[in-house]
Amino acid sequence: MIELISIHRDFLVGDQTVHALDDINLSIQAGEYISIMGPSGSGKSTLLNLIGLLDSATEGSYLLNQQDVTVLPDGQRAATRSKTIGFVFQAFHLIPRLTAAENIELPLILAGTEPERRRPLVNKAVTDMDLTDRAHHTPDQLSGGQRQRVAIARATIMQPNILLADEPTGNLDQKSGQDVINILEQLNQQGITVIIVTHDANIGQRAMRQIQMVDGRIESDQTLSQTSSS
Amino acid sequence: MATSISDIARFSWTALMGYPTRTILMLTAMAIGVAAVIMLTALGEGARRYVTNEFSSLGTNLVIVFPGYSETSGLNPIAMVGTTPRDLTLDDAQVLTRNTNIRRIAPINIGSVNASFQGRSREVPIIGSNSELLNIRHWKLAQGHFLPATDLDRATPVCVIGRKISDELFATQAAVGQWIRLGDRRFRVIGIMASEGRSIGVDVQDTIMIPVASAQQLFNTPSLFRILIEAKTRSAIESVKQSTIEILKERHQGKRDVTVITQDAVLVTFDRILGALTYAIGGIAAISLAVAGILIMNVMLVAVSQRTAEIGLLKALGAPQRQIIRLILSEAIMLSAFGAVIGLLLGELGCFAIRQAFPDLPAYAPLWAVATAIAVSLLAGFIFSLLPARQAARLDPVLALRGK
Numbered sequence A: 001m002i003e004l005i006s007i008h009r010d011f012l013v014g015d016q017t018v019h020a021l022d023d024i025n026l027s028i029q030a031g032e033y034i035s036i037m038g039p040s041g042s043g044k045s046t047l048l049n050l051i052g053l054l055d056s057a058t059e060g061s062y063l064l065n066q067q068d069v070t071v072l073p074d075g076q077r078a079a080t081r082s083k084t085i086g087f088v089f090q091a092f093h094l095i096p097r098l099t100a101a102e103n104i105e106l107p108l109i110l111a112g113t114e115p116e117r118r119r120p121l122v123n124k125a126v127t128d129m130d131l132t133d134r135a136h137h138t139p140d141q142l143s144g145g146q147r148q149r150v151a152i153a154r155a156t157i158m159q160p161n162i163l164l165a166d167e168p169t170g171n172l173d174q175k176s177g178q179d180v181i182n183i184l185e186q187l188n189q190q191g192i193t194v195i196i197v198t199h200d201a202n203i204g205q206r207a208m209r210q211i212q213m214v215d216g217r218i219e220s221d222q223t224l225s226q227t228s229s230s
Numbered sequence B: 001m002a003t004s005i006s007d008i009a010r011f012s013w014t015a016l017m018g019y020p021t022r023t024i025l026m027l028t029a030m031a032i033g034v035a036a037v038i039m040l041t042a043l044g045e046g047a048r049r050y051v052t053n054e055f056s057s058l059g060t061n062l063v064i065v066f067p068g069y070s071e072t073s074g075l076n077p078i079a080m081v082g083t084t085p086r087d088l089t090l091d092d093a094q095v096l097t098r099n100t101n102i103r104r105i106a107p108i109n110i111g112s113v114n115a116s117f118q119g120r121s122r123e124v125p126i127i128g129s130n131s132e133l134l135n136i137r138h139w140k141l142a143q144g145h146f147l148p149a150t151d152l153d154r155a156t157p158v159c160v161i162g163r164k165i166s167d168e169l170f171a172t173q174a175a176v177g178q179w180i181r182l183g184d185r186r187f188r189v190i191g192i193m194a195s196e197g198r199s200i201g202v203d204v205q206d207t208i209m210i211p212v213a214s215a216q217q218l219f220n221t222p223s224l225f226r227i228l229i230e231a232k233t234r235s236a237i238e239s240v241k242q243s244t245i246e247i248l249k250e251r252h253q254g255k256r257d258v259t260v261i262t263q264d265a266v267l268v269t270f271d272r273i274l275g276a277l278t279y280a281i282g283g284i285a286a287i288s289l290a291v292a293g294i295l296i297m298n299v300m301l302v303a304v305s306q307r308t309a310e311i312g313l314l315k316a317l318g319a320p321q322r323q324i325i326r327l328i329l330s331e332a333i334m335l336s337a338f339g340a341v342i343g344l345l346l347g348e349l350g351c352f353a354i355r356q357a358f359p360d361l362p363a364y365a366p367l368w369a370v371a372t373a374i375a376v377s378l379l380a381g382f383i384f385s386l387l388p389a390r391q392a393a394r395l396d397p398v399l400a401l402r403g404k
């Protein structure tokens, strides 16, 4: 479903070119559970943003669901992000003036869903994420773990095929981080492709497929056999 | 499916509420601009109407004839030093009545004389005229009758007196029916002017009116001070003016020695000057709206940079550039709309205060000014937020999410 072919992503910093992604070839099937690890600056976030259509390759091509999305007009990129991709960030990125429920509702509003159809979806997401008594609290009244659960609810409210999480546990304590990973794994079991960028080896090793990046290249790409993963 | 207007508006509303300081700042700027336009044009319009009303109270479709003529100023400087111009006479007035375009004609003679009644006496301005004067000048009687409708050359010994004169000479006694002495003659009081008879140049409350022929005898002069003519229609004014000039020229041995002005001409001039003044001060006030627009642009630019991460997030959640633009524009337009409404209320309140302070001044903002002020504020909000909106839409989502 995701096909990256000879992807390069260069950044110009002053008169120097930084090769953030250097000839990436990657094929991801629907329903996979992938972790991306590697040292700081190795290009993990850049790769995730590119997959999520927030960024574009300098060179190479990207096929998403058999469609060439390497160069797309803004409207179509946005529509694809809206329908097929959900993002979870380290810094949560909740809108501080909106309540938890309103933050969760936001993608539906942006997609033009009618209010009557939004309400049940939001209610279900709130319940699923165990946020029922926090639905009308603003982010500053929530704990880190609760905030990230709101963010996950928001990322999945449009029922995307792909969930991209860039260090989702980076700002959380051990316990809340575990909760968040458990939720992501449940979502994966429901069929969503989950890609997690992480520095935490314990978390990375739980994934079915583990990708190691160094200097903008994929250094290793291991898929655990079904038996050893359980 | 596009996001509905109400959803966009609700989101913009939360953004406005989320940043109260900048919201209040922009509302204030817009409100002051709109209020300034409304109040200043109301003042200008009020002044215009005040002056127009004052002139209208002179009479309707009025043509005024007075002796003397100069190509340049209308007053003959030679006449003042040497040869007097030929006077206007009652016969002149008589001849003019033949013009079928004329509804009413009132010859006027003025002077002042000592008036006395039972030992009380004082110097009083006198107007000699005829029965038509009342209607031409739109004056009202409080009691009795106005001057009788007789031939112009009949010197009937009757008079109509102003309220002030009545109070001073008769105190609490009934004045109508009494005889008073004007100079060396006796006149019977037949009417008292109503107090609302206020008009430019004449204080009817402090005047005594007598038939024009009586005034000529009293002042011992055959000449008239003015002839007031009321044309039948507005469109007849000009032809009445022209034929009056022609007739009097013929009667005065082919010499043009009268000046004829129309009240219309005076009115139109004032109307034009004050109308232009209203537009001018309205325009000056509108500049404050443009300034408010520029303020909106700056504040929206700051808002965009303050909310970079939020805009990055909206993009990550699938908002296309168009939608980002719409969100920012809707914020700005909501701001200017609220600002305009507040300004409208403030402005109307200000106009009300002006009317309370100066009851004579009808300070009502003209509809065009209100409509323009609101339209300009909305337009300024829209135009000046285009740039910030486009800037927001073009943010790189990756960088924006990092808050850069």
Ligand SMILES: Nc1ncnc2c1ncn2[C@@H]1O[C@H](COP(=O)(O)OP(=O)(O)OP(=O)(O)O)[C@@H](O)[C@H]1O
Pocket (backbone or CB within 6 Å): A011, A012, A013, A018, A019, A020, A038, A039, A040, A041, A042, A043, A044, A045, A046, A047, B399
């Ligand atoms: N917008 C940018 N402009 C210039 N250089 C950039 C930009 N974004 C990323 N880079 C560079 O590209 C390289 C990869 O960055 P990236 O953020 O993908 O690393 P990362 O693996 O996510 O690191 P970390 O673990 O610290 O998050 C780095 O050298 C970074 O400096």
Ligand SMILES: [Mg+2]
Pocket (backbone or CB within 6 Å): A044, A045, A046, A166
């Ligand atoms: Mg990173």
